[in-house]
Amino acid sequence: MIRRSVLTGTGSALPKRAVSNAEMAQIVDTSDEWIVERSGIRNRHFAGDDENTATLAIDAARRALEAAGLEGKDIGLIVLATATPNNTFPATATQVQAALGANGGIAFDVAAVCSGFLYAVGAADAMLRTGMAEKALVIGAETMSRILDFEDRGTCVLFGDGAGAIVLEARDVAEDGPGVLFTKLHADGQHCDLLYVDGGPSTTQTVGHVRMKGREVFRHAVTNLADVLSETLEAAGISTDQIDWVVPHQANRRIIDATAKKLGLSPDRVVLTVDRHANTSAASVPLALDTAVRDGRIKPGQLVVLEAMGGGFTWGASLIRI
Ligand code: COA
Numbered sequence: 001m002i003r004r005s006v007l008t009g010t011g012s013a014l015p016k017r018a019v020s021n022a023e024m025a026q027i028v029d030t031s032d033e034w035i036v037e038r039s040g041i042r043n044r045h046f047a048g049d050d051e052n053t054a055t056l057a058i059d060a061a062r063r064a065l066e067a068a069g070l071e072g073k074d075i076g077l078i079v080l081a082t083a084t085p086n087n088t089f090p091a092t093a094t095q096v097q098a099a100l101g102a103n104g105g106i107a108f109d110v111a112a113v114c115s116g117f118l119y120a121v122g123a124a125d126a127m128l129r130t131g132m133a134e135k136a137l138v139i140g141a142e143t144m145s146r147i148l149d150f151e152d153r154g155t156c157v158l159f160g161d162g163a164g165a166i167v168l169e170a171r172d173v174a175e176d177g178p179g180v181l182f183t184k185l186h187a188d189g190q191h192c193d194l195l196y197v198d199g200g201p202s203t204t205q206t207v208g209h210v211r212m213k214g215r216e217v218f219r220h221a222v223t224n225l226a227d228v229l230s231e232t233l234e235a236a237g238i239s240t241d242q243i244d245w246v247v248p249h250q251a252n253r254r255i256i257d258a259t260a261k262k263l264g265l266s267p268d269r270v271v272l273t274v275d276r277h278a279n280t281s282a283a284s285v286p287l288a289l290d291t292a293v294r295d296g297r298i299k300p301g302q303l304v305v306l307e308a309m310g311g312g313f314t315w316g317a318s319l320i321r322i
Pocket of ligand 1: 029030031034035038039114153154155157212213214215216217218221251252255279309310311
């Protein structure tokens with residue numbers, strides 16, 4: 001038997017307001033055709049005044065708890081990945097903890113932008129396996145619309161808001177049993193000027209806006225994602241044809257396709273939600289995962305690999321047997 005973090009529930013939440021490419025074309029000089037061709041995005045959701053990162057995270061977490069048959073008081077660890085916290089401090093995870101009645105356990109935020117959920121899975125898995133908690137909520141939640149420059153057509157059409165959550169439970173399972181098998185994480189701070197927010201409490205005392213050199217980000221993304229996927233599968237001694245599903249970060253359909261092609265992964269084993277959600281940063285992987293679990297594509301016993309890359313750069317992959 002081996003102690004693993006077993007995935008026992010998923011959940012997600014989207015803001016009420018859906019925004020089409022046609023609506024974006026009323027805000028900036030763009031077109032549905034350009035956005036679909038360059039990114040695969042057709043729709044995104046933007047939070048209204050009554051919605052924020054914490055409310056979306058709480059809704060997603062409640063659905064994941066329900067799927068796992070648990071209540072808030074059962075949770076000893078909450079790791080929340082976000083680049084758009086409700087406040088500079090306290091961590092949004094503590095606001096989620098209070099709303100769920102999970103008081104007294106561990107709760108903290110992780111800042112790794114679009115790779116945040118992978119970093120959060122890595123942290124939670126390590127803490128569960130070393131006995132720091134028994135049951136964890138791992139959440140990715142964002143309101144990217146709050147930090148978009150709606151005068152910059154190169155970025156504002158690409159992002160959306162949302163949240164996704166999973167429940168991980170420490171269990172002793174057989175070697176070929178379920179759980180997180182391997183997580184590989186990386187960062188390379190030399191590229192922090194290619195994708196960043198131009199504000200913050202310690203510098204400008206403003207929240208700032210997303211800035212991106214899209215073409216250069218694209219180039220690094222395909223290489224880094226293909227490398228970390230290969231590294232993760234190799235660590236587990238698993239070949240690409242044994243993978244049932246890839247759940248990639250939903251930034252851009254062309255990045256997803258190019259990465260799958262580089263690894264020889266069949267496109268029909270790749271979960272795609274970028275058309276509906278756009279890039280929801282740390283929320284994108286758990287949102288896509290929950291979509292594919294709930295529509296019945298991802299089933300118990302299957303091998304699923306999650307991957308993401310984001311500002312920093314940061315990137316990572318996690319191999320999970322469901
Ligand atoms: N609508 C219409 N035209 C647009 C536009 C928009 N929303 N945004 C940019 N353009 C224009 C540019 O101004 C440029 O025009 P010019 O040639 O007259 O100067 C032209 O389109 C090409 O711009 P470029 O940025 O070189 O396009 P691209 O082919 O690289 O596509 C991205 C742009 C952003 C879609 C692409 O670079 C990309 O997907 N990058 C990765 C982004 C990403 O996923 N980041 C998140 C990772 S976590």
